[in-house]
Amino acid sequence: MSAFSFPLLTATAALPAIGAVATAAVPAARRTAAKWLALVFSLATLALALLIAARFDPGAKGPFQLTESHAWIRDFGVRYDLGVDGIAVALIALTALLVPFVILAGWHDADPLEGAEPNRRWRPTQGFFALVLAVEAMVVLSFEATDVFLFYLFFEAMLIPMYFLIGGFGDRAGGRGEQQAAAQRSYAAVKFLLYNLAGGLIMLAAVIGLYAATAHQLGAGTFSLPEIVRARASGALQLGTGTERLLFLGFFFAFAVKAPLWPLHTWLPNAMGEATSPVAVLITAVVDKVGTFAMLRFCLQLFPEASRWAAPVILVLALISIVYGALLAVGQRDIKRLIAYASISHFGFIILGIFAMTSQGQGGATLYMVNHGISTAALMLVAGFLISRRGSRLIADFGGVQKVAPVLAGTFLIGGLATLSLPGLAPFVSEFLVLVGTFSRYPVIGIIATTGIVLAALYVLVLYQRTMTGPVKPEVKTMPDLRVRELVVVAPLIALLLFLGVYPKPLTDLVNPAVQHTLSVVDRKDPQPSVPVTAGPGGGGPGRTAQTQDVEAAK
Amino acid sequence: MTALAAAASSGEAVQFWILGIVAVVGALCTILMKRAVHSALSLAGTMIVLAVFYLANGAYFLGIVQIVVYTGAIMMLFLFVVMLVGVTAADSLKETLKGQRWLAAGLGLGFGILLIAGIGNASLKQFNGLGDANAGGNVQGLAALIFTKYVFAFELTGALLITAVVGAMVLTHRERTERARTQRERSQARIREGKQVTPLPAPGVYARHNAVDIPGLLPDGTPSELTVSPTLRERGQVRDVSGQALADLKALERRSQEWLGRGSGSGSGSGGAERPGPAAPKEGAQK
């Protein structure tokens, strides 16, 4: 955009990578040093992400900004192309925001068990934080990549650190023997890996197919998203209907596994249940977002016709995810698995919004990605604190916590209310937008999806009632309230939830142009109201003038 | 001789049919002979025939090389190793892998048919013989090619050969890792394990032969494994003479009986039957 050519995007991705290496290099004895190092690096990354958001200009022409482009593998036209649109900026900010909290929340999760003999070689703590930073780097890069191949690379590479994070670090809440816990952990990790690898490989085939198509028609094969979009718009590149649909399905399958969409969801409860809660947050709030993000950026923009063709089926699947996930959440006995199924329900909402192909739906979906990240992080982390206190993940083992630990209970309740998207908290905005956006094109689906809000209330309140209220269980009597570190983790998230719930405008202004661009690529218009009302909302004059002011502000 | 005809002469034909059969028989013997030595020899025969064929095809240099290198060096190497390793149980032609033989036969047959069919329907009609190629002499021609066109390959083969030699040395050379144990130590070890305190008995003791491959007989006439070297045992090249020895003993007794008249002989004969001496070895001979 500007002459200022500091590679901001690369830096934002490189910083955590460097941090990962540095953290891993810390000698075994200096455990605490490693933690602080990781925290500092993650905070620096956050600063860079905010810088991106500051230098990003929503009003500017052209889909991508702050672009960087270097030839990488000339023979295959693979380029190191980075660039961000509003959606990417929002999600990068979310990632960079959450990782410090994840690190803080996981401060003691990777400490070697007391009684473990000190070993010069064995450095689990360093490894844990290094892996977290590595994940951050890859996620950020996959948000930035505008070259399909580059994206695919990081999309897959992400799995490796995640695999070790899930399989290597269970929470200390093993009510069962450590052996069994380890076995279940590795089962979950392997399941996670295989599931996502399967998706990824199918996507790889599609990527190659895309390359072949471009090479065949454009002469020189390319992976660059903007080029392909341009070529398709100009008609230079015409995929046959069958080809396009196959390629679309190849891409979509990978993203649907990652997202996860029913019926490809079963890896998530295992992974989130067995992993420590910070890692679970990493999975559901950061890594899975890459899937939905990629649907929005790649599925829709690369294959508009196919997207429109597949939309109804996908919407139905998303609908099933919403209701199904919520119902299963009601039926869970394990706090973390409950949250996992709740997330499945929420991902259903996100996908619903994306494929409703209305500006409300997609804008809402993007907001939903951010808000769901924050709210789930809040709920999951508090749940983690709760679990680590009691040493059990079973809901039945809790009761009456709010009497002994009111602050913990309060934060837990707020997290829960955010999960059931109570108005005034951020998720409400996004969920309502998604519902409206869906309803305006597919009324029936919209109405059925609305039942999701009742079910959400059900599972959240049942969880709260069983854990927090009622007579105090003897095992719970001595439970300490939130410590300062934990409060530092939770308070900002809650503050953010409130702020974005009351004043989401910065986010919407950031996102709207990108959504409009996507819609224009997919070539879909919002359905117009049957009775166009001239008067703007806000009823009287002041409202209307203020609205016009907003329009100007958005420009 | 220098200008070889494109189409072979009838003399060559005769030669081909005779020697070709020899070659095939040799090959078959190679894979069917029980003992490795015989296989080696028959293979050598086949190779010599091939050498003749090379010559007949105008490859004089190769023909000589074939005889010198292959039949001379390589086959001798084979024989050395055969002698070194000796004949083992592996030589029995009894098949251990299930269905292996049938598979081998079937596949071999099929493969052969395929090859021959391939050659058969290949259009190999025109033959421009080696006349002009060998004009300057076969060896010169080869040399010209080797040192110009194939010089790199040639150098590489040199390197390969050297490597092979070194490799063979490394593989076969056995480094003595630990210090040789002194006599004292060995005797102490023998005492400690207490199995065989005295030195091993020599072969041929209590037997009429004293060759290394003949085990000594125990008092009861059975052969003692200890007396022959493990290698021979390994190869199963131990000649068991216990039976013969017993037979001799019987003959001796009969003669002595004739020598000493009947009366006491009968009694002694019967008594001899009772006597454990000759009785026990019988069982020994049984096994």
Next chain:
Amino acid sequence: MENLIALLVAAPLVGAALLLCGGTRLDRAGHWIGSLLAVASFAVGVVLFAGMLGRDAGHRALHQHLFSWIPVGGFRADVAFQLDQLSMTFVLLITGVGSLIHIYSIGYMEHDARRRRFFGYLNLFLAAMLLLVLADNYVLLYVGWEGVGLASYLLIGFWQHKPSAATAAKKAFLVNRVGDMGLSIAIMLMFTTFGTFAFGPVLAATGQTSEGKLTAIGLMLLLAACGKSAQVPLQSWLGDAMEGPTPVSALIHAATMVTAGVYLITRSGALFNAAPDAQTAVVAVGAVTLLFGAIVGCAKDDIKKALAGSTMSQIGYMVLAAGLGPVGYAFAIMHLVTHGFFKAGLFLGAGSVMHGMNDEVDMRRYGGLRKYMPVTFVTFGLGYLAIIGFPGLSGFFSKDKIIEAAFARGGTEGWILGGTALLGAAITAFYMTRVMLMTFFGEERWRNAPTPSPDRPSAEPAAETRGEYAPPHPHESPKVMTVPMIVLAVGSVFAGGLFSIGDAFVGWLEPVTSFSHGHSPVSAGVVTAATMVVLVIGVGLAWLMYGRRPVPATAPRGSLLTRAARRDLLQDDFNHVVLVRGGEHLTRTLVYLDHSLVDGAVNGTAAAMGGLSGRLRRLQTGFVRSYAVQMLGGAAVLVAATLLMRGV
């Protein structure tokens, strides 16, 4: 002027934030801060009211646009306030009654360790309720709508260590959520139909669209109203909501929140006027609930539950009136206000009685309390007279008008509705008299009643926190509690009369709700007379049953209807069997299926792979020669392939 509107909401909101985040250091001053801010909000309301009276009817509505909230594409939700006469009425009611109840709670919750939190929740409720009535578009209204739901959830479950309380809170929130679903669908319909959901444009454009759409919207709004105002079929939560502290029952579940549904319908009046079918539905719901609540109220021995039933029935009246269209809107609101006074008064009286009776709620353990707590007796009595519609008191004016309007609907419908309303009036008189008699008259049954003890905790565990388990020694409540009761009693006596001097109230609301005089088949005098007659019948019946003969200390088995009514006419049992049980089974089967079917498919694939590779592994015998065989086979295949290729 309009900039003050935000202050209305802001004051209690700040209070809530302070009290909930302030921590224990505010424990001592918490209740004062809370009450102060409530009163402040009331003061602002009064100022605005004065200003509004200063302007002529046309220009009374005020607007304040704070900021654009959710602007996405055509979807523009703003945070903007609209203060017209209707909102003004509610603002005064909410802040006024709210302030009184804050003050009352200072005394009532005196011994509760978590009083600060209680006041925080109360303030939160005030803020949400004000947001609800001040919003200028449906989305913002939705925020307040759910906000009051949250506050009520927190307050019903205030004594969370009681499982019954926690369950009741959860139930209330869930049932309300069903209603909220209706509201959100209504909003979506508005957006797709009009492209906006601000009151002004939507209500202005109702003429331009098909009636079917409007009916759909109306029904959805009705669903929302049912949830929030405990109308059939979503009424089941209100009875359980009495688990909360009595001031909460008075403020939220009698005076203000439960009337939000009526507000919604009245606010959307123009829309309903254009959709007669929807209006019919509203009327039907109102009529049914009116009887339902009354019948339930007759059978309950728990004083609060009896009052809850009456609340339900009174709101039934309001909904009925609102359903009648322009004829009834004004009267619905009027009854709403008067009801706010006397029902709040009644609840506070009940609270005061319980306060003096070790939080005993069973009326069969009361009796003859009038000489022990005179103030309570008088205020409660005035409330009682008001609610049964004793001539000259508030209830008389408002309810009478509603009955007239019901008749005015005309035709058989009119007769049915009018008859129902009259019947309801009779039953109201009956059960309220019953409550009155059982509580304040008759012999003193509490003398030989078992006293609450740790193993038999009383309804409101304030007692436990107080640690008194002495036999009850009825006494009058402290001033801080009696004063609000007196004020409300005054209100419940004079409000109605004040409002109907020259139809002041109707005139006041007309610019918003467009009033029209219905011509009733029976003249107003006749209706009034009929009301009087049924009133006397009801009271007399009650006196015959509970005044003449002594009230048994333990409830007799009673008739089938009585037993059904005690169980809320089996509504809960129905819900339990159909929804709860069914849901449990559904989720259990789904959990099983998810594990066996969905996940089973995945794991099955994995297992198949493993088995296959196990088979393939057999090929690797480790024998060089078998590998050689395979090699030769491969070579043969290659040769064959090349030959065939050449052949082709």
Next chain:
Amino acid sequence: MNPVYYLYLAALLFTIGAAGVLIRRNAIVVFMCIELMLNACNLAFVTFSRMHGNLDGQIIAFFTMVVAAAEVVVGLAIIVSIFRTRHSASVDDASLMKL
């Protein structure tokens, strides 16, 4: 007579050698069979060179011989060392890859 017959002979010998490799268990004999196969190839090469009238075929045969020699040397060395350690020259006994 047509030199193609040499090719037939070569094919025949090659097949026999291959069968031998499959049948025999003694590593040394297996090696011999391999030698047989190589020689068959050589014969084919020589014949080809005669057909085409240039010496390249002979060169290739020559190289083959060299490589064969090297291979035999190393292979036999391996056999010897294996025999030393496990007292057997049977290819079946060296089946550590077995499951």
